[in-house]
Amino acid sequence: MTTQVYQLTINNDRTIISYIEAVDHNEYLRIYNLSNESTESINVKEVLFLGWLSKTILLIQTKHELMTYDTNACHMTSNVFLKDKIRTVLTSSETYFDYVVQLTVDTIEVKRYYFLDGTTEEIMSVNTISNAVYISDDKKFKSYYNKYEQKIFATLDVGLDVISDKWKGNELIVLNKELECSIIVNGETCFSGSGYVDRAYIFDGYVLFSFTNFFNPRCLYKLILSDQRECFVIKLSGEEISRNCFYLKNVKKHILGDRQVPAVIIEPREFKLKTVLFLHGGPDTYIKNEYMDFIQPLIQNGIRVILVDYSGSISYGIEFYQRLLKNNGEQALLDIESVLTEVKQEYSQIFITGESFGGYLAILSAIKFSHIIRKAIAINGFTDYRYQYIFSVARQIITKYFDISISKNNPIDLLDKVSTISPIVFIHGMKDVYCPIKQVEVFVEKSKQLGYSGVGMIKIEGEGHYSMLPRVMEKFYSFLINEIIS
Secondary structure: OOEEEEEEEEOOOOOEEEEEEEEOOEEEEEEEEOOOOEEEEEEEOOEEEEEEOOOOEEEEEEOOOEEEEEOOOOEEEOOOOOHHHEEEEEEHHHHOOOEEEEEEEOOEEEEEEEEOOOOOOOOEEEEOOOOOEEEOOOHHHHHHHHHHHHHHHHOOOOOEEEEEEEEOOEEEEEEEEOOEEEEEEOOEEEEEEEOEEEEEEEEOOEEEEEEEOOOOOOEEEEEEOOOOOOOEEEEOOOOEEOHHHHOOOOEEEEEEOOOOEEEEEEOOOOOOOOEEEEEOOOOOOOOOHHHHHHHHHHHHOOOEEEEEOOOOOOOOOHHHHHOOOOOOOHHHHHHHHHHHHHHOOOOOOEEEEEEOHHHHHHHHHHHHOOOOEEEEEEEOOOOOHHHHHHHOOOHHHHHHHOOOOOOOOOHHHHHHHOOOOOOEEEEEEOOOOOOOOHHHHHHHHHHHHOOOOOEEEEEEOOOOOOOOOHHHHHHHHHHHHHHHHO
16 A cells, blocks of 8 residues: 655644645545644545645645635535636745636636735736736735746756745755755754655644655654754654665766766665666656655666656756757757666666656657667657647647757657667556647557557556646556566
């Protein structure tokens, strides 16, 4: 049984904590009242966001609706507004707003609504098709908006991820950098480990935080702060945890190949001869906490994993990020070739997998580097960037990174230009509107007509593009693991 905890949040006066606990395919909203030590447990489905609007009103956003839960009345109100056309809610820590709602009509995102101060009064909206922007005349809001713009540009170089919190004169700072994390209270480091702290709050005498790394699932922990500075960590059950659990000796960051490609190599405790190159999506993201949850099952099955930050990834500066613009994936492909050339001398049975844009690169790699790669597994990847331009809701990604007037590095066009390809398995959500599944079906059929064996598809019913969400992760990685260990 796999258990993951996510979306840890607290109410305004720090008397109630809430979080989602995913147990296998079930999800539960846990609401714990610190005042009377009572716990509520509510069965929920597909929760994407939790946030407190007041001391007693909790905002809950699922895949299909926005709800509020009144802890005083123990009452859930569904369809607060916009009904079934919700795409996502972004948190205040990411956007400087209380929450942001993305509205979709017929699966196409058409508008974003921004809210402040726990109200449902619209202060800004953006039409994502025409890019028309409505902005309130509220002066306070305009200052928030300016900070929001600055935040967007700042994330191009985010090697250091910082969480901060204050309570009753005490200051908490969490530093996440290069797969290491530290919890600092009033200027003194009280905890450090190998992994990622994604949420943390300071209370009277302790810090509550959620932590994960490549070997430990995401859980909640308490860091007890004593006057003697003898800090120790416990689970919510009260069990004290050895500090050794938070340090990983077999996870190291490397610079690989003649192109000096940033990568993380994770050695399993019992290696079983298979190595996987993992390519993140985006491409404007980087190796971060959500991949730790996804990679854990591979490590637990004795598979060595190499996580690659190819050209176009953020956190390595503007020049590294801009390499991939209008490049049709070429610079990223050169990075992958550089890594493969180095690791093939030491590792046998090399697999490659990726999700979204990383899935596209995995497909290309299976075509171009079939002499090295044993099998490619593409999770919600795309096979035809011209099809993406016409039918995907993420057309802006295609225009940003591709010149569609040429066929350079377009997988569907390359199939009849090569004599052999590595086996490719597609694991794809049937409701994916970002990388629609039809293009993959066409690719699989063309591969069969050309006589390429080992090209197949696993369809995930009822799921869309985001394979990294805790509620759907297991559906995807169970197939991924089977394809690698079989």
